[in-house]
Amino acid sequence: MDTLIYHIDVNSAFLSWEAKNRYNIHKKRLNDDGYHSESYQDIRTIPAVIGGDEEMRHGIVLAKSDSAKKYGIVTGEPLADARKKCPGILVVPPNFDIYAQNSKSFIELLKKYAPYVEQFSIDEAFCDMTGTQKLYGDLTDFAYTLKDIIKNELGFTVNIGISVNKLLAKMASDFKKPDMVHTLFPDEIKDKLWPLPVRNLFFVGRQTALKLSDLGIHTIGDLASMDKNLLIYHFKKHGELIWNYANGIDTDSIIKKDNETKSYGNSQTLAFDVTDERTAKKFLLSLCESVGARIRADKSYVSTITVNITDYEFNNMSHQMSLPSPTNVTERIYDCACTLFEQCWNHSPIRLIGVSAGKATNTGFIQYDMFDSEKYEKLSKLNAAIDSIRNKYGNEAVTRASLARNALPDNDAFKKSKHIKNI
Template identity: 35%
Template sequence: MDRTILHCDMDGFYASVELLEHPELKHVPVAVCGNPENRHGIILAKNTHAKKYNVKTAETVWQAKKKCPDLHLLPPHHYKYKEYSLKINEIYQRFTDMVEPFSIDESWLDVSASLKLFGTGRQIADTLRETIRGELGLTLSVGVSFNKIFAKMGSDYNKPDGTTVISRDNYKQLLWPMNVRKMFFVGSATAEKLNKSGIHTIGDLARTDRGLLTALLGKQGGMLYEYANGLDSSPVCRYSEREKIKSVGNGTTFRRNLIGIDDIKVAVTALSDTVASRLRKYQMKGAGIKVDIKDPDFKVISRQKQLSAPTNLAEEIFREAISIIEASWKLNAPIRMLTITAINLCDENEAQQLSFFDENTASHEKGEKVERAIDDIRARFGENAITFGRVLNNDIGIDPKDNRSD
C-alpha cells in the first residue's frame, strides 16, 4: 500500500512573518534584506508582489530596486523565523509524529497512519493550510504524493496557498513535460550536462536508460532516474529522531573592519554570548571551539582547539576564542568577518566531569550561576534587558539582540 506523504512549504516565509507587523504593506512589493550599511545588502526573501517584478533572492538590493523602484525593504529578524518555525511544526505534530523538517520553512509529513482520523491526504493538507492561516496568519503550499520527492515537487506546483496531489495516475501528466531543471536535485550544471545529451524534460530523464545516466553523472544519474520514475522510497523521520545538532555558532560581517585587540574583544564578547546562550537553550556543551576569520580580500582562515572540559559559558568561550586569535592572527591586520563556533557537542548532563583544580571548578560553577541568571532575566524582560558592557554603543555593527537571536 502506498504511503501518503505531504511536503509543506511556507509561502515567502521571511517576508510573510515580517508583514504580520506591517499589514499596511500587505498589498505592495516587499523584500527582506540585510542592512546595506553593514555590507549585507542582499535580498533574503520577497513577497508575491515583489516576485511580479522578478525580484530574486540573493541578488543585491540595488539590482532589486532597479527592477522595482517602489520596493519596500524590511530588516530580517531571524529569532522570529525560528519561533514561527517551531509553532508551525507543533501544528504538524497534531496530525502525525512523522514530521521531518527540511529547512526552517519546509517539512515532510508522513500521514499514512492518520488517514482514518483526519481524512485523505488532500483533506489533511487543506486542514493544515486553514489551521496555520487561522492561528498564525501565514500561508503555505502543500504537495501530496506517495513519495517524498514528488511531494516536494507538488508543493512548488501551485504556489502560493495551494494543494497539489501527485499520484501514480497523474505524475507523468503533471511532471514529465516540465523542464529537467525543475527536477529536485538538478542544478544548473547538471541540467547543462543533461541538455547536451538531449535530455530536456523530466520525461526525457525518466525514459533515458539508467546505465547511460550513471555513465554521464555517476551515482547521481541513477538517483535522478529513480526520482523521475517515482521510485523514491526514503522514509520520513520522526520529529523526535531528527538529526542532533553537531555545532552551534554565530558569525558577523562588521560595519567596518576590526582593527586591534580592543575591536576584536568587542566582537568576540558578543559572539561568545550568542553561542553560549544557544548551547544552554539546547542543553548542550561544546568540547571544542572553532574560529573563522575573513579579511577584506575575502580570504578565510579557520582554527580550532579542544577544551580540557566541555563548556556552555560565554566567559570560557570568549577566553578560548581570544587565545586562538592571538595565536593565529596579526592583531593589527583588518578583519571583515568573524565566526565563533562550539564544536564536538555533548549533552550537558552527560558532559565529562571537570578536570580543573578546585579553584577553577569553583570559578566555573560561579560563572554558570551568573550566566543562567542572565538567561532568566532575558526570558522575563526581553533579550535587550542585559548584556556585556563592552558591547554597548559599539560602532562595528553588532546589535546584541539580533546577534543572540538569529
C-alpha cells in the same frame, strides 16, 4: 499500509512572517494609544523584497512578493538589479529572530496533527501521515483542513504536497502557489511532473540544468527517459540521484521515526558566501561546539548526526549518518559532520550551514569503538572541563586554537554571521 507523506511549505516565508509581524505591531499601536497616523500595508501585496544586509551580504534578494516577481525580480539577485527593474521597490532587512519564532510555532502546530514531523528547512517540513486515515478520513481533504488551520492559527499560508514519498510530496508542494494543496501520486507523474522544465526538479541546480540542456535534456520527462548509465557517466553519483528523482524514486522516503526523541540542532546563516572547505569546516566546528555543549548540559548522548547546507541559490543539501555508539563528545560529532559535509557539498557557494544531532538518549553507558575508546574518553573529560570553565567564566574563556582570532580568513564576517538557534 501505504506510506503517505505531506510536504508543507510556507508561502514566501520571510515575507509572510515579516508582514505578520508588521501587522501585529500595527495592531498593538492602535490598541496602546490609538496611534493610527500610519496606515497598515501588507508588504505581500506591493512590490517588496527582503534584502540581505547591503554591507554584509552585498545586498541580495532573499525573498520577494508576488508583485515584485512580476517585475522579473528573482531570489538571489543583487538588490541593485532589483532596484533597476522596479525603482522604488520596498526593501526590508531580514529579521532572523522573527523567522525562527514563526518556524518554531509552525513545527509545533504540525506536531499536534502529524504523528511524525521532520523539519526540512526553516519553512518546510515533511509529515508522515501514514495510518491517520482512521483519525482524519480522506487525507487529501484533511490537507485542506490543515492548511486552513495553519492560516487561521498562525496567520500565514502554506502549500501542501501529498504523495507516497518525500521527493514527490516536495515536488507537489511546489506546483501552483499560494495557499494550495496538490497531489503527485506515482500514476500522476507522467502528466504532472514530466512536462516541467528539468530545472524545477529537486537537486537540479542552475549549473546542472545548463549541462543537461547541452545533452538535449530540457524537461523532467527527458531526464526520466534517458539511459541512467549515461547520466552516471556525465554526473557521477549526482546523475543517478536526479535520474531516480525524475522517475519519482526516492530512496530516503521514510521519515526518521526517532525524530520524536529529542534532537539538538544549530545552524548559521553566513555573512559571506563560503566557497572553500577549510572555512566551511571552521563554521562546522563552532556549530558542533554549541551542539555538543547542549547535549552535555542535558546529560544526554546522541546517535545520529545530520549536516544541512543551503547554497547561494537556496538549494538545500543534507546528509545524515548513524553512529555505532552514542556520544556527547564534540570532536566525535565534528568528525562525522566533516565526513557528511564532504559527501553532500557540491561546491556551490554556501549561504547557510547547520549541524544537528538526534536519537538522543540519557543512558550514561557508552560503548566506545574499541580503537577510539582511549581517545574519546580523554576528550570526554576535556569537554566536561571546558564546559565547566565556560559555565563559570563565559563562552569566551576557552576558545579552540582553530577558532581563535585571526584563524579565520575573515574574522569580522565570521563574528557578524547571524545565528538561527535551535530550530
